[in-house]
Amino acid sequence: MAVPTAAESTRCCIVGGGPAGMVLGLLLARAGVPVTVLEKHGDFLRDFRGDTVHPSTLAILDELGLRERFEQLPQHRVDHLAAIVGGRAQPIVDFRGLHPYGYLALVPQWDFLDMLADAGRKLPAFDLRMRHTATGLIEEGARVDGVHVQSPDGDYDLRADLVVACDGRHSTLRRAAGLEARAYGAPMDVLWFRLPRSDSDPQDTFGIVDRGHMMVMLNRSDYWQIAFLVPKGSDAGLRAGSVGALRESVAQLAPFLADRKTAIESWAGISTLSVQVDRLERWHKPGLLLIGDAAHAMSPIGGVGINLAIQDAVAAANALAQPLRGGGAIDESLLAAIQRRREWPVKVVQRVQMAMQKRLISRVLEVAGEPPRVPAALRFLLRFRAVRHIPARLFGYGLRQEHVRTGRDG
Ligand SMILES: Cc1cc2nc3c(=O)[nH]c(=O)nc-3n(C[C@H](O)[C@H](O)[C@H](O)COP(=O)(O)OP(=O)(O)OC[C@H]3O[C@@H](n4cnc5c(N)ncnc54)[C@H](O)[C@@H]3O)c2cc1C
Secondary structure, X not given: OOOOOOOEEEEEEEEOOOHXXXXXXXXXXXXXXXXXXXXXXXXXXXXXXXOEEOHHHXXXXXXXXXXXXXXXXXXXXXXXXXXXXXOEEEEEEEOOOOOOOOOEEEOOHHHHHHHHHHHHHOOOOEEEEEOOEEEEEEEEOOEEXXXXXXXXXXXXXXXXXXXXXXXXXXXXXXXXXXXXXXXXXXXXXXXXXXXXXXXXOOOOOEEEEEOOEEXXXXXXXXXXXXXXXXXXOOHHHHHHOOOHHHHHHHHHHOHHHHHXXXXXXXXXXXXXXXXXXXXXXXXXXXXXXXXXXXXXXXXXXXXXXXXXXXXXXXXXXXXXXXXXXXXXXXXXXXXXXXXXXXXXXXXXXXXXXXXXXHHHHHHHHOOOOOOOOOOHHHHHHOOOHHHHHHHHHHHHHOOOOOOOOOOOOO
């Protein structure tokens, strides 16, 4: 990559090398559109990020010819999910029997992004710039015309016919554009940490729900990745004390972990996800589109964040590849059409997540509440695999599933 010295230009500037930005960059470059992807970090190594690759994303990887490469990444397949509610096992979600993918894959996000970056670097139109941070928008009248960039080689301006903000839930460009997100609230935050696995542990990935506590245990082969839910805003107070109470809660919820509870050494090894559910009213301005978490932060329920970000990217590439290959400005009506296409599936999933947050998670986290139990009627219905397919379809395949319609160089 040439060292930037002055103002530069590109056809499409993508800010953020997360799942949305990398997939959009790859698809556009593959279709022959010159793209520059700016990523503020020097690598993709971020622990405890979205690692759940759902069937909707597996389909995209197949369509991109990346499936074989993906299979070589370290991963663990999950084909069903159960919850232990008040000490009683309850099957909840079943991917088995769904076509064409009867499972979801747990894959470290950095491996996944490295794979996309490698595929992109083989394309002449793809320019990925690590440690390049977009600090603000260049605007000409009402139109966004590029971004100001900070890089190790100095600051510069990058002009672009279209800027796509894929810079995540704390989006700098969203703020710079003055676009407001509507926040829907969440009753919980999530503590993420690891504990070693032993051969005698359960094989499944599952959730445990008991009075005052809820945790999800993802089987990552040699370790458990644990999501422990705590009431919203309680993180600072918890961190002011010792990790002893957390160790005890974990051992109480999953007694087979009692022999390893001291592997939770200190708060330093525990990451907090401040859960946020929000959505922009308007995902665009002339010359600017926002997708992925920058347009809609999702609750972690269902592990849909990466997958929806990728669906947005595919929809955006399908709509934009051809006009971007031609000359001239991109009409804002095209950007509005992308929002219209993607807003409905996002809205429906957010509504389901919020209902679950209100009816299930809020109640469980109330220590003084009733011991949790699955209502008998629901328990009866969940005996049928077809019923357990419903959440697998909603979260795994998604509504209005996107497919790659852009070719190689057209
Ligand atoms: C702790 C945690 C656990 C999660 N667990 C799951 C899960 O299990 N399953 C799931 O599907 N989702 C999960 N998510 C959510 C998921 O990671 C996101 O929904 C998904 O990554 C969104 O993709 P994105 O590309 O829109 O944004 P991000 O992945 O947030 O990517 C944004 C990128 O932009 C870069 N960036 C930001 N600002 C700038 C700038 N100014 N200039 C240049 N680059 C910039 C960032 O470094 C980052 O690489 C989790 C999130 C967190 C934080």
